[in-house]
Amino acid sequence: xSGEKKTTGVAVIGGGPGGxxxxxxxxxxxxxxTLIDMEPNPGxxxxxxxxxxxxxxxxxxxxxxxxRHASRWGVEFPEPTVDIDRLREWKNSVVRKLTGGLGQxxxxxxxxxxxxxxSFLSPNTLRIEKDGGEELLLGFSHAVIATGSRPALLxxxxxxSPRIMDSTxxxxxxxxxxxxxxxxxGYIGLELGSVYATLGTRVTVVEMxxxxxxxxxxxxxxVLSRRLERLFDGIVLNTKVVDMREEREGxxxxxxxxxxxxxxxxxxxxxxxxxxxxxxxxxxxxGIRVDKxxxxxxxEKRRTNIPNIYAIGDVAGEPMLAHKATHExxxxxxxxxxxxxxxxxxxxxxxxxxxxxIAWCGLTETEAREKKIxxxxxxxxxxxxxxxxxxxxxxxxxxxxxxxxxxxxLGVGIVGIGAGELISEGALAIEMAALAxxxxxxxxxxxxxxxxxxxxxxxxxxxxxxxxxxxxKSK
Ligand code: FAD
Ligand code: NAD
Numbered sequence: 001x002s003g004e005k006k007t008t009g010v011a012v013i014g015g016g017p018g019g020x021x022x023x024x025x026x027x028x029x030x031x032x033x034t035l036i037d038m039e040p041n042p043g044x045x046x047x048x049x050x051x052x053x054x055x056x057x058x059x060x061x062x063x064x065x066x067x068r069h070a071s072r073w074g075v076e077f078p079e080p081t082v083d084i085d086r087l088r089e090w091k092n093s094v095v096r097k098l099t100g101g102l103g104q105x106x107x108x109x110x111x112x113x114x115x116x117x118x119s120f121l122s123p124n125t126l127r128i129e130k131d132g133g134e135e136l137l138l139g140f141s142h143a144v145i146a147t148g149s150r151p152a153l154l155x156x157x158x159x160x161s162p163r164i165m166d167s168t169x170x171x172x173x174x175x176x177x178x179x180x181x182x183x184x185x186g187y188i189g190l191e192l193g194s195v196y197a198t199l200g201t202r203v204t205v206v207e208m209x210x211x212x213x214x215x216x217x218x219x220x221x222x223v224l225s226r227r228l229e230r231l232f233d234g235i236v237l238n239t240k241v242v243d244m245r246e247e248r249e250g251x252x253x254x255x256x257x258x259x260x261x262x263x264x265x266x267x268x269x270x271x272x273x274x275x276x277x278x279x280x281x282x283x284x285x286x287g288i289r290v291d292k293x294x295x296x297x298x299x300e301k302r303r304t305n306i307p308n309i310y311a312i313g314d315v316a317g318e319p320m321l322a323h324k325a326t327h328e329x330x331x332x333x334x335x336x337x338x339x340x341x342x343x344x345x346x347x348x349x350x351x352x353x354x355x356x357x358i359a360w361c362g363l364t365e366t367e368a369r370e371k372k373i374x375x376x377x378x379x380x381x382x383x384x385x386x387x388x389x390x391x392x393x394x395x396x397x398x399x400x401x402x403x404x405x406x407x408x409x410l411g412v413g414i415v416g417i418g419a420g421e422l423i424s425e426g427a428l429a430i431e432m433a434a435l436a437x438x439x440x441x442x443x444x445x446x447x448x449x450x451x452x453x454x455x456x457x458x459x460x461x462x463x464x465x466x467x468x469x470x471x472x473k474s475k
Pocket of ligand 2: 353
């Protein structure tokens with residue numbers, strides 16, 4: 001241990017999209033703040049090895065796909081040649097730019113940034129191990145745990161090979177393998193599987209449940225599945241990987257379930273979920289409560305059972321999404337400042353950034369069915385959207401999930417290109433307790449995909465300009 005003990009008002013552990021917004025707002029509200037992370041700059045998983053690098057690569061995939069698609073309109077581009085080193089460098093430059101920018105914002109706010117690993121010694125003291133073995137003690141009045149999550153491993157399979165990757169490895173873009181098995185048909189499997197498949201890898205996805213993106217409404221997923229069936233070499237459902245062995249020609253994988261095959265792949269991407277980083281933090285010593293999955297248990301202010309210690313983001317429960325972490329982070333800063341706040345969103349949007357994208361918020365049809373909540377559903381197919389037609393992308397649906405008596409918007413689901421940009425209107429509608437008539441009466445610009453939200457509201461009210469639903473003339 002070196003030097004005397006330093007003290008701070010608020011110690012934020014973890015500089016991801018939960019931690020850094022908490023630190024920034026706490027500082028803006030006049031508190032003395034220390035932000036601790038192992039990386040040289042804030043950013044967390046999201047900026048270094050998650051949202052940002054994956055979206056940069058998905059953008060490239062989208063450009064390639066669009067160029068191929070253009071042959072339908074009489075515009076021919078030659079097949080692209082991919083310089084993987086330059087592509088990787090471009091993706092890395094995006095990460096450097098954004099994390100460097102956060103470093104500047106941290107400095108300019110006067111926040112004390114410590115690069116190191118923190119753990120609790122007491123409810124008022126942290127031990128921080130810096131690179132090179134130096135240790136320091138930091139006393140605090142309030143602490144915010146924002147340590148995020150890490151990739152889950154496949155249970156019962158322990159094999160160490162550079163050919164077996166998690167999302168962090170896959171985002172490093174080591175090469176464009178000839179074949180790849182993606183284990184898990186969730187967010188990461190479909191996003192990164194799409195990137196590699198578009199770059200030329202023959203991708204097979206194996207998913208243990210009966211469909212891709214389990215839990216998401218099937219009418220939305222089916223639109224994406226149709227396109228992915230063409231992009232991927234294979235989608236194997238109701239099947240688990242039970243064994244993996246390294247052989248000279250690749251990783252030999254044994255399936256169990258609907259498929260019982262043994263196949264060899266150049267690389268395997270494991271994307272079967274993420275687990276919270278709640279161990280090795282000294283939580284047990286303090287008696288901070290965690291649930292069965294390891295998520296820290298928090299109240300509506302994101303306070304743990306120790307009153308001056310808060311937890312936010314992936315480590316504090318699902319959904320494990322960056323914008324959920326950020327909102328929690330800002331709530332916590334206000335709570336510490338003594339403001340009367342609670343984290344109680346009615347809608348946290350989710351977006352799968354595939355092509356097409358799927359986005360949803362609020363109540364889903366699946367959830368309504370499971371919880372026996374009566375709902376009315378209004379769908380507007382993008383085959384009737386002028387904008388979708390100009391883009392030659394009629395493969396989309398916008399739907400509203402409404403309270404039957406009042407037509408209040410309870411949920412919104414969209415599949416189609418740009419769905420992730422459109423969903424915010426749905427989130428706002430839910431937060432503002434909007435009715436279908438509010439969406440119908442709001443003038444939307446033409447021709448845009450946003451009109452599909454207005455027209456879905458028209459469907460709900462019985463007369464849609466571009467559909468014959470509700471007029472009695474649809475048959
Ligand atoms: P994290 O971002 O995980 O940050 C935690 C930080 O804490 C890390 O920097 C870590 O180094 C640090 N840390 C951990 N332990 C300690 C310690 N003891 N001491 C000091 N520092 C510590 N979400 C979206 O909303 N949109 C997306 O498009 C999206 N894409 C994703 C793509 C991929 C491939 C992955 C893996 C995730 C993606 N996510 C996405 C999820 C998103 O990254 C997480 O929900 C988000 O990063 C959680 O933020 P956080 O602040 O809770 O933690
Ligand atoms: P996920 O939970 O989205 O998907 C995991 C999938 O793996 C599920 O479909 C599950 O049924 C399947 N699975 C689990 N065990 C399996 C097994 N043994 N064999 C075959 N299939 C198996 O998890 P993920 O894709 O790893 O992503 C982790 C989290 O990161 C997401 O839940 C999300 O919170 C976040 N994320 C978000 C985005 C985004 O917002 N666009 C992108 C990437 C990641």
